[in-house]
């Protein structure tokens with residue numbers, strides 16, 4: 001078995017494991033950097049970290065078209081149902097559920113979560129994905145927080161924001177990597193727009209300098225085996 005990851009720009013990723021297609025934070029049609037449109041994306045499971053448009057924009061149309069189950073907090077799942085999404089699987093901070101491909105746990109994030117129409121989106125979150133051959137921590141939009149160390153159990157991969165301004169930036173991400181101690185780290189939530197522009201190569205050099213974690217700066221649209 002193998003797990004693959006494809007970055008679709010910003011915080012949107014496709015992760016495929018054991019034949020299950022997981023889509024994270026779908027933001028494609030209005031994203032300035034997405035390599036494809038929402039109509040061209042398939043999914044069995046859609047994970048949504050919080051209610052901001054740059055994480056949920058295309059969730060409803062993709063879920064309705066594909067029949068994918070949406071996993072997010074209670075408030076966001078209720079909102080998705082009202083928009084016509086048939087399958088949701090709500091999960092609040094600290095909770096774990098079983099997906100067809102493994103377990104997923106909702107983790108802490110320090111951020112905000114208002115939905116695109118102004119509806120309160122509950123607490124923002126991240127996910128710990130326990131796939132058959134990979135343990136992946138998805139930080140979501142968040143500041144650095146010391147309890148990240150609670151998630152530092154045999155992580156094969158951590159996906160963390162480095163854009164600064166709305167989330168932690170490159171400097172705090174280095175401390176996050178120390179706390180999480182993952183084998184590899186993928187940066188996201190940067191270079192989508194000028195206010196979150198970052199030098200990913202310089203960031204990767206700093207990650208390498210500080211220790212054993214391997215930075216993986218993904219090219220948008222290309223599939224990587226993990």
Ligand code: NI
Pocket residue numbers: 050052111112141166
């Ligand atoms: Ni956000």
Ligand code: MN
Pocket residue numbers: 052054055141166189
């Ligand atoms: Mn965001």
